[in-house]
Amino acid sequence: MQFEEKDISYPPVHPGTDRTFIRFYSGCPDLNSIYYNEDSQNQPKRIFVTDTNVASIPAIKPFIENFRAENYAIPKIQAGLIAKRGKDVLLVIGSGETFKTIESVLSICKAAIDSNAERSAIFVGIGGGVITDLTAFAASIFKRGARCELIPTTLLSIVDAAIGGKTGCDFDDYKNMIGSFFPAQKIHIIPSFIQSLPQNEYRSGLAEVVKTAMLYSSPLFEKLCANPKILTERNSSLVEEMIKICVNAKAKVVEQDLTEKNIRMHLNLGHTFGHALESRAGLGVITHGDAVAWGIVRAAELSNRLGICNHDYLEKVRNAISLFGWETSAIHPVLKGKFANDDDLAHSLLDAMKKDKKNSSSKIKFVLQSDIENTLVTEVEDKNILEVLK
Numbered sequence: 001m002q003f004e005e006k007d008i009s010y011p012p013v014h015p016g017t018d019r020t021f022i023r024f025y026s027g028c029p030d031l032n033s034i035y036y037n038e039d040s041q042n043q044p045k046r047i048f049v050t051d052t053n054v055a056s057i058p059a060i061k062p063f064i065e066n067f068r069a070e071n072y073a074i075p076k077i078q079a080g081l082i083a084k085r086g087k088d089v090l091l092v093i094g095s096g097e098t099f100k101t102i103e104s105v106l107s108i109c110k111a112a113i114d115s116n117a118e119r120s121a122i123f124v125g126i127g128g129g130v131i132t133d134l135t136a137f138a139a140s141i142f143k144r145g146a147r148c149e150l151i152p153t154t155l156l157s158i159v160d161a162a163i164g165g166k167t168g169c170d171f172d173d174y175k176n177m178i179g180s181f182f183p184a185q186k187i188h189i190i191p192s193f194i195q196s197l198p199q200n201e202y203r204s205g206l207a208e209v210v211k212t213a214m215l216y217s218s219p220l221f222e223k224l225c226a227n228p229k230i231l232t233e234r235n236s237s238l239v240e241e242m243i244k245i246c247v248n249a250k251a252k253v254v255e256q257d258l259t260e261k262n263i264r265m266h267l268n269l270g271h272t273f274g275h276a277l278e279s280r281a282g283l284g285v286i287t288h289g290d291a292v293a294w295g296i297v298r299a300a301e302l303s304n305r306l307g308i309c310n311h312d313y314l315e316k317v318r319n320a321i322s323l324f325g326w327e328t329s330a331i332h333p334v335l336k337g338k339f340a341n342d343d344d345l346a347h348s349l350l351d352a353m354k355k356d357k358k359n360s361s362s363k364i365k366f367v368l369q370s371d372i373e374n375t376l377v378t379e380v381e382d383k384n385i386l387e388v389l390k
Contacts, residue, residue: 017147017185022163022247025190031063031126031151034188043122044147046088047112049135050126051095052079054153057196060126064090082111089115093134097284100130100170102178108138112146119143122185128154128201129161129288133179137167140182149186153193155205156289159212159246162187164254164264170283174355175275181259189247191240203231204289206324209242211269211296214317216249218372221320228323265358266375269367270295276352280345281334293326301330301388302380303368313371330390346389350382 035046055064055077067083067090069075075083079094091111093104112121123146125135132150139148152162168179194202213221220242230236250267257264273295278286300317303309318328327333331342339345350364358365363379370376 017183020163020165020183020185020187020251022187022189022251024244025188026192028192029057029059029190031060032066034151035063035124036066045115045117045121046124047108047115047117047121048088048090048124048126049093049108049111049131049138050090051093051099051128051131052077053095054127054131055092057153057193059193059196080107082114084115087115089117093131095130097130097170097278097288100134100283102169102171104134105138105141105169108135109142112138112142117142117146119146122147122149124149124151125162126151126153127157128152129157132157132162132184133167133176134169136165136182136184137169137179140167140180145182148182148184149188150184151188151190153190154197154201155194155243156201156208157205158189158191158194159205159243160208160250160267163247163250164267165258166260173279173283174352175278175283177355183254183258189243191243194239195234200287200290202234203324204287206231207270207289207293207296207326209246210320210324211267211292212246212249213242214296214369214372215266215269215375216373217245220245221372225320225323231324260358265365265377266367268358269369269375270297270299272353272356272358272364272366273298273349275356276349277332277335279352280338280348281332286332286334290326293321293324294328294332297321297326297328298330298388299366299368302366302384303370305384305387306368306378306380308368308376308378309370313369330388342390346386349389350385353385 054060065074067075067085069083075081081092083090089111091108093099123135123139125132132152136148139146150162152158165181165183167182168176171177210224213224227238230238253264270292274291277291277294297318300314304314322328335345353364365377366380367377
């Protein structure tokens with residue numbers, strides 16, 4: 001068959017905006033001062049999105065109570081709540097990874113449509129990584145792209161999830177299978193939010209801090225290892241220091257590689273193993289950070305077996321992860337009893353990894369290290385992967 005070809009040339013479409021403004025706040029969270037100041041009347045419609053847990057934080061309540069439900073009463077915080085304040089809308093969805101679904105994304109879009117929002121509307125996600133991912137994804141598809149702002153409230157979302165424009169939701173028990181690159185115009189970082197976090201959520205975020213330190217800051221890595229009490233002493237000056245180091249490190253990477261063509265892949269250290277663990281355990285059963293911490297040790301084991309790192313570095317990583325109470329053994333306890341034997345478990349994890357978005361061939365891509373701040377991405381044979389999973 002013969003054909004004729006016609007090219008159409010046009011500038012590449014830039015996702016989201018051409019820049020993100022990150023603002024650091026001191027003191028207690030005060031969302032009213034951010035969104036309802038003297039200039040608020042001149043702002044476009046805002047679609048505020050949060051979840052039941054975040055909406056119940058005492059510091060958030062004054063903001064929530066300014067909205068009114070359909071009967072004009074102060075809204076009772078519950079999943080599915082839609083309340084209004086002037087032209088603005090507040091949507092509360094259920095809390096946790098089980099709500100990171102396409103249905104939640106569509107509920108955000110529906111709230112915007114039902115309130116006659118225009119393309120100029122601003123979608124504002126107030127919460128952890130689930131909320132920031134869902135809200136930004138909804139903004140990216142609403143009328144082919146609205147605007148987005150984020151207020152991360154967990155350590156994990158502050159240092160990682162809210163920064164860099166990755167959006168999306170889980171699908172069919174696989175992490176973040178549907179999504180887009182859509183940077184927020186503004187990110188409001190309020191470190192004092194972490195004081196209200198449950199211990200497991202704080203520790204989950206700390207895993208991303210350790211990961212970032214391993215990638216970009218050996219001084220921070222050494223400080224963290226020398227101060228394991230940071231798990232219980234959230235008022236330590238090290239907390240604010242580590243937040244700024246992590247935010248600046250990720251911002252620098254995203255500026256160079258927004259859509260993860262090369263160096264941004266390094267941020268997935270531990271994530272290929274970790275996402276597989278989350279999928280096979282059941283999404284929401286284990287925190288993202290706990291899964292990533294386990295994945296970091298698996299990645300170090302793999303690096304060692306491939307001759308990329310020496311045994312001393314493997315032990316350094318294993319000791320650091322163990323220091324904070326994360327699991328380091330090949331078989332994570334959360335998977336025990338779910339499979340007939342260890343071989344079936346390992347192959348199930350391997351199958352989940354084959355769905356990873358970074359893969360471009362039959363081999364699985366991994367982020368591996370030879371030392372702190374010395375990172376590479378490489379494809380690995382199945383047999384080598386299976387060796388570190390049992």
